[in-house]
Amino acid sequence: MTNTVAPNDGTTQGPRLYPILSDNDVVQFRHEVRAAAVAAGLRLIDQTKLVTAASELARNALEHGGGGLGEIGPPEAVGRRGVRVIVEDDGPGIADLDLALTDGFSRDNGMGMGLPGSRRLVDSFDLWSEQGVGTCVIVEKWAL
Amino acid sequence: MARRPNPTLATVPDDPESPASPTTQAQQVSATTSQSLLAELLLDRREQVLDAWVQAQATKLERRSGRRPDADVRAECEALLDALQSAVASDSIDVKSPEYVEVTRLVDFMSKDRARQGYSPIETAIAVFSLKDSLLGVLEEVCGDQPELLVDEIKKMNALVDYLGLQTFEAYMAGREEVIVSQQQSMLALSTPVVKLWDGIVALPLIGTLDTDRTQTVMENLLQAIVETESQVAIIDITGVVTVDTAVAQNLLKTVAATRLMGAECIISGVRPQIAQTMVFLGVELGDVVTKATLADAFKVGLKMVGADQTAVGRA
Amino acid sequence: MQRIPILELGESLFVTVQVDIDDQLAFALQDDLMTKIVATGAKGVLIDISSMEIVDSFLGRMLAGIASMSRILDAEVVVVGMRPVVAITLVELGLSLPGVRMALNVDRGIAMLDEALTAGGGLDDEYSRAE
Numbered sequence: 375m376t377n378t379v380a381p382n383d384g385t386t387q388g389p390r391l392y393p394i395l396s397d398n399d400v401v402q403f404r405h406e407v408r409a410a411a412v413a414a415g416l417r418l419i420d421q422t423k424l425v426t427a428a429s430e431l432a433r434n435a436l437e438h439g440g441g442g443l444g445e446i447g448p449p450e451a452v453g454r455r456g457v458r459v460i461v462e463d464d465g466p467g468i469a470d471l472d473l474a475l476t477d478g479f480s481r482d483n484g485m486g487m488g489l490p491g492s493r494r495l496v497d498s499f500d501l502w503s504e505q506g507v508g509t510c511v512i513v514e515k516w517a518l
Numbered sequence: 519m520a521r522r523p524n525p526t527l528a529t530v531p532d533d534p535e536s537p538a539s540p541t542t543q544a545q546q547v548s549a550t551t552s553q554s555l556l557a558e559l560l561l562d563r564r565e566q567v568l569d570a571w572v573q574a575q576a577t578k579l580e581r582r583s584g585r586r587p588d589a590d591v592r593a594e595c596e597a598l599l600d601a602l603q604s605a606v607a608s609d610s611i612d613v614k615s616p617e618y619v620e621v622t623r624l625v626d627f628m629s630k631d632r633a634r635q636g637y638s639p640i641e642t643a644i645a646v647f648s649l650k651d652s653l654l655g656v657l658e659e660v661c662g663d664q665p666e667l668l669v670d671e672i673k674k675m676n677a678l679v680d681y682l683g684l685q686t687f688e689a690y691m692a693g694r695e696e697v698i699v700s701q702q703q704s705m706l707a708l709s710t711p712v713v714k715l716w717d718g719i720v721a722l723p724l725i726g727t728l729d730t731d732r733t734q735t736v737m738e739n740l741l742q743a744i745v746e747t748e749s750q751v752a753i754i755d756i757t758g759v760v761t762v763d764t765a766v767a768q769n770l771l772k773t774v775a776a777t778r779l780m781g782a783e784c785i786i787s788g789v790r791p792q793i794a795q796t797m798v799f800l801g802v803e804l805g806d807v808v809t810k811a812t813l814a815d816a817f818k819v820g821l822k823m824v825g826a827d828q829t830a831v832g833r834a
Numbered sequence: 835m836q837r838i839p840i841l842e843l844g845e846s847l848f849v850t851v852q853v854d855i856d857d858q859l860a861f862a863l864q865d866d867l868m869t870k871i872v873a874t875g876a877k878g879v880l881i882d883i884s885s886m887e888i889v890d891s892f893l894g895r896m897l898a899g900i901a902s903m904s905r906i907l908d909a910e911v912v913v914v915g916m917r918p919v920v921a922i923t924l925v926e927l928g929l930s931l932p933g934v935r936m937a938l939n940v941d942r943g944i945a946m947l948d949e950a951l952t953a954g955g956g957l958d959d960e961y962s963r964a965e
C-alpha cells in the first residue's frame with residue numbers, strides 16, 4: 375500500500391523572520407537563506423545567486439533603510455519548490471524608482487543599490503517603495 | 519516594525535514566459551465573518567463528511583480504469599479534511615495565511631501523487647470538488663430550516679473548495695514545468711561540450727543560439743572545464759551560431775567576463791564578416807577580446823598565450 | 835575584533851579571505867593591507883578567495899578598491915581562486931572587476947606576480963592603464 379499521506383519534510387513550515395540591524399545580521403541572514411535554498415533542493419549556482427541577491431537587499435536595507443527585517447519562506451505559488459525572500463525597511467524609500475531600476479546605473483561604479491543586478495539573479499522580483507514610508511522587496515528562486 | 523501588505527505598487531513586470539497563476543481569481547474569499555459553523559461540522563460530522571466525500575469520488579470517477587483502493591483514498595482525504603478543519607477553526611478565511619499552509623501542502627501532494635498514478639488533472643480536481651457534494655449534504659441537514667444562514671455558509675464553503683480545486687491545477691502545472699525544464703537542461707548540457715585542445719587550452723563550439731538559458735549552461739560547463747583542466751585559454755567558436763544580435767553579443771561578453779574572473783582568457787573564433795558588420799552596426803564593443811575568423815587561427819594565438827612561445831606574456 | 839592575517843611571502847604579501855567576511859572585517863583588511871604594503875615595501879599582493887562562497891557587489895568593489903589602492907602604492911594585486919558559481923553570479927550582478935588581475939590558483943598567481951615584478955616594477959598593460 376502506497377504512502378498516501380504527504381511526508382512532512384520540514385520545508386513547508388511558515389515563513390521565518392530575521393532582524394537586519396547590523397553587519398553581523400547580514401552575514402547571519404545569508405546563512406539562513408543558504409540553508410533554505412539547500413533544503414529546497416536548489417542547485418549550487420542557484421543557491422549562490424539567491425544568497426547573493428539576498429545579501430544585496432539586506433545591505434540596502436541596512437545602509438539606505440536604516441535597518442530592516444528579512445523573511446524567508448516557501449514560494450507563493452502552490453506546488454513550486456524553491457525559496458522566497460522578503461527584505462523590508464521603514465526607511466526613506468527610493469527617491470527615483472525608475473533610475474534605481476535602470477540597468478547600467480550602478481554597474482561597476484560603486485553607486486546605486488544594485489537592484490537591476492539582483493533582479494537578474496532571481497526568478498521573480500517585486501518591489502514596493504514609497505518615500506517617507508519604506509521599501510519592500512520580494513524575490514523568489516525556484517528549483518526547476 | 520509594521521508588516522507590509524503584499525506589494526501593489528511598482529511591481530516590476532513579470533517574466534512573460536512564466537504562466538499566470540490560475541488561483542489569483544479565487545483568492546478573494548470574503549473576509550468578514552467567522553467560519554465557525556463549518557469548523558464545527560467538520561469536527562462533529564467528520565466521519566459523515568469523509569464517507570460521503572470518498573463515496574462521491576468513487577461515483578464520479580467510476581469509469582477510471584485502475585481505481586485506487588478506497589482505503590488509500592480515504593486516508594488521503596482524511597488528512598486533508600483534518601487540516602482543513604484546523605484551518606477553518608482558526609477563523610482565518612485568507613487561504614494565503616499561515617493557517618492554511620498545511621492544507622496547501624496536502625493539496626499539492628495529493629495533486630502530484632495522483633498525477634504519478636495516472637490521474638489526469640481534471641480527475642484530481644473533480645475529486646476535490648466532490649467535497650462540495652458532501653458538505654452541501656451536511657449543511658442542508660443542519661441548517662435547512664434557516665435559508666439565509668444556509669446560503670451564507672454555502673457561499674463560504676463554495677469559495678473555499680473552489681480554491682482547493684484550482685490549487686490542484688497549479689500544483690500539476692508546476693510539477694510538469696519541473697519535468698520540462700529538467701529535460702531542457704539535460705539537452706542543453708549535451709549540446710555544449712567543452713573539448714581540451716592542448717595543455718591549457720579548451721574549446722567550446724557553439725551551435726544554434728546563445729540565449730539566456732544556454733548562456734547559463736555554457737558558462738557553467740566552460741568554467742568547470744577550465745578548473746578541471748587548469749586552462750588559461752578558452753576558445754569559443756561561434757561558426758555555428760546563426761544570428762548574432764545584441765543579446766547574443768552581450769551573452770558572449772558575459773561569458774568572456776566570467777572566464778577572465780577564473781584567470782583565463784577568451785578568444786572568439788568563427789567570426790564571419792557579416793557578424794563583424796552587425797556588431798559594429800549595433801555598436802557592440804568587444805573591447806580587448808581577441809577575435810579570429812577560424813578556430814585554427816584562434817588555436818595559434820592560444821598556443822602563444824600558454825607559452826608555447828617561451829617569452830610570450832600571458833594576459834591572464 | 836579578529837582581523838584577517840597577512841603573511842609575507844618574499845617581496846609579496848599573502849592573504850586568505852575566509853568564508854564569512856563581514857563589512858567590518860573587509861574594511862579592516864583593506865586598512866591593514868595598505869599599511870603593510872608601505873611598511874614592508876611589498877611589490878605584490880596575492881589574495882586567495884577560494885574559500886569564498888559568496889561575493890556580492892560590496893565585496894566585489896572592495897577587491898577592486900584594494901587593487902587600485904595597492905597600485906597607487908606601487909604594488910600589484912592578483913586575486914586567485916574565484917569559484918565558478920561566484921564568477922557567474924558576479925558577472926550576472928553586473929560586476930566584472932576589469933582592473934583586477936585574476937588567476938586560477940595560488941601557483942598561477944605567484945607566477946603572475948613574479949612575472950610582473952621581474953619585468954621591472956609593474957607592467958604597462960591594460961591593468962595599469964585601466965585606472
